[in-house]
Amino acid sequence: VTTTTWDLLVVNAAVATMDPARPGPYGLVSDAAVGVTDARIAWVGPMAEAPRGAGAARIVDAAGALVTPGLVDCHTHLVFGGDRVAEFEARLSGASYEELARRGGGIASTVAATRAAGEDDLLRAATRRAEQLLGDGVTTVEIKSGYGLDLETEVRMLAAARRVGDELPLRICTTFLGAHTVPGEYRGRPDAYVDLVCNDMLPAVAGAGLADAVDAFCERIAFSVEQVRRVFDAARRHGLPVKLHADQLSDGGGAALAASFGAQSADHLEHTSPAGVRALADAGTVAVLLPGATHTLGERARPPVAALRAAGVPIAVSTDANPGTSPLLSIRIAANLACTLLGLTPAEALAGITRTAARALGLTGRTGVVAPGEAADLVVWDAGQPAELVYWIGGRLASTVIVAGDVVRSA
Ligand code: DI6
Ligand code: FE
Secondary structure, eight states, X not given: OOOOEEXXXXXXXEEEOOOTTXXXXXXXXXXXXXXXXXXXXXXXXXXXXXXXXXXXXXXXXXXXXEEEEOEEEOOOOOOOSSOOHHHHHHHHTTOOHHHHHHTTOTHHHHHHHHHTSOHHHHHHHHHHHHHHHHHTTEEEEEEEOOSOOSHHHHHHHHHHHHHHHHHSSOEEEEEEEEETSOOGGGTTOHHHHXXXXXXXXXXXXXXXXXXXXXXXXXXXXXXOHHHHHHHHHHHHHTTOOEEEEXXXXXXXXXXXXXHHTTOSEEEEOTTOOHHHHHHHHHHTOEEEEXXXXXXXXXXOOOOOHHHHXXXXXXXXXXXXXXXTTBOOOOHHHHHHHHHHTTOOOHHHHHHHTTHHHHHHTTOTTTSSSOSTTSBOOEEEXXXXXXXXXXXXXXXXXXXXXXXTTEEEEEO
């Protein structure tokens, strides 16, 4: 008789594996167990089929509750100084986001506050925000720079972002977004700023191992297709994958641009054309929907969800947590809005905050699915059915959060 001993065993679970190899939209396995060894999932299946005589150092009894992969928030701007509460008030009195940006508010005001903040202050504030996500089942978070727009502050932001992963048991992916907007000191000289991004910032950030990917904002109030292409060429030279804020406020051909570089993801897409959708499908680039921004800006335009679905573009959903356009600290509210505002099904939304969000970060096979070999990032929910995670608007439903096989939060 062989005996298996796991480090951790989750029993009596309704596991929404999100494994496309299993039947049904959620890859659901009832009366299931999940065995964990060396921080990874070693076995998942019906308890009746578990290896006989299997033991475990620690057992988590889900008592029939839903278990999912740890959630993945694949697009955030959690590190920033100051706040934009006054801008929120101004917008609700009639000013538009673009108007405020042109007047030197918007991103520029956060840049000023971020340049004035020390790394420890940035870290402390970002950690408080990230804690909100972790507490409700997020185990992987992407964090962008882009509020420094000079070498020193971009480096400080990325260093703070990495350190969030020391403060909290979260997987952190960092993204260099030096090409977020043209800083005041380069007004009227955007190409000179792009030179700085490509020739100074990107090499320094890549050399220090501070970024896992490179992002840019392709928009008439930010950077042109030609300028983004230069940033992406530089990213390629440094071996970094790219992603893009594409077609958020206008159709600038961002989706096709991202696809032409084999981007991990093209994000926003409110104004993406049918040609852009086809390009994403051909490239296998993930479409990341950010309904928190649509909601906050009162945008009428919607990303072309039906076309994305018909073309087979993988769809992820994220908070876009940022002080200006999406002060949203709940990935489940993002998923709810993706359904109610954008027309995703709950199954699509749940895939979008697990498996497909992991894909948008280049983490396919590592987290986002409950399957052998993946990281043991698991959540036991105070819920019985997968769609319930998307149905409730906010609140805290996570009862046990497991990261790399460790129980890190327990209600
Ligand atoms: N698009 C967005 O929605 C955020 N960045 C971007 O490129 C907004 C950033 C901000 O307003 O602070
Ligand atoms: Fe964003």
